Amino acid sequence: MWQPDGWDVRVRIGVLTPHADVGPESELRAMAPAGVGLHYARVPFGAMGSGGAMEPTIALAAVRAFAENPQVDRAAELLGAAPVAAIGYAFTSSSYVTGARGEAYLLDRLRERAHGLPVVAPCAAAVEALRSLGVGRIALVDPPWFDETLNELGRGYYEEAGFEVPYAAPCGLPSGQTLITPEDLHAWVAGVVGDAAEAVVIGGNGFRAVGVIQALEATLGRPVLTANQVLLWSALRAAGAGADGVEGYGRLFTEAV
Structure with a gap:
């Protein structure tokens, strides 16, 4: 009698994504099994314009700026107020620029702003x-x-x-x-x-x-x-949820210990 309305999920995952980038949403939605809710907060990214337009090569300055306070921190704080169990940071290149130490500092900072929720990133994942x-x-x-x-x-x-x-x-x-x-x-x-x-x-x-x-x-x-595959895998683990139901997206979901 009643149609699915998206409310009945076993876990909700938050995602921080560049403001004009539909890639993370598209891919995570495609992979996520039934019962996993995905909720996004957009963060300004200087290398992208209206309609997702982007320069042929992204500038390192824009990459650095994406990960800086206050924009991504405020987005994490707002997203962390929602009933999500973990947050995924859907941006690879800032980890390249800052290295693992800078990435770890960023995740600690965002975790604090997100009210203590676990925050995961693709390179560490x-x-x-x-x-x-x-x-x-x-x-x-x-x-x-x-x-x-x-x-x-x-x-x-x-x-x-x-x-x-x-x-x-x-x-x-x-x-x-x-x-x-x-x-x-x-x-x-x-x-x-x-x-x-x-x-x-x-x-x-x-x-x-x-x-x-x-x-x-x-x-x-x-x-x-x-x-995005490793981000989903890591976010599900951080949220205490299994990856049951993820099919067709690699050995990671069937062979990783």
Whole structure:
């Protein structure tokens, strides 16, 4: 008699996302199992304009500014007042720029502003996921709007965490969120990732990528991690909820310990 109305969920996850970026919402909604509610707060991001318009290469200054007080802190405070069990910070590149120590400081700061709720971020989540999968060597693929400097900072982040990174590069596809297709991304990654890496890490929460995880794992025979995939995995764990019902989005949800 009654139609589903979205109220009956087992857990609610909050997400901090750039103001004009629909990528995290789209991908997290696609992956989230029934019974998981997703609730978003938007944070101003200087590299994006109206309608999601973005420069072909994002400036490091805009990346740094996104993670600074007061904008993201205020968003976390407001989101933390909602009945959510954990918050995901859907922005990869600031962790590249600040490194793991700066990322940890940011998460501690946001946790305090969010009334003590756990706050997780994609790079720290990827490190935890890789260790859970027993991976030591990775290939890092970043969005085409990450320049070589930002990509190298990403390589440094994972090397500092103890991983070997035999391959790291921005994706060679056209720079623009709406220009990326699963078919093209699959073909590009499969064509450049060699045998040295035990897993592929695809950075960038605005990078359309979760739809190729299963196909890439079948093609490459190794785990594939993406920014929004690991963010959901980590947020569910932080919220004390299992990942039951997440299907078709990689070995992470079936093999990580």
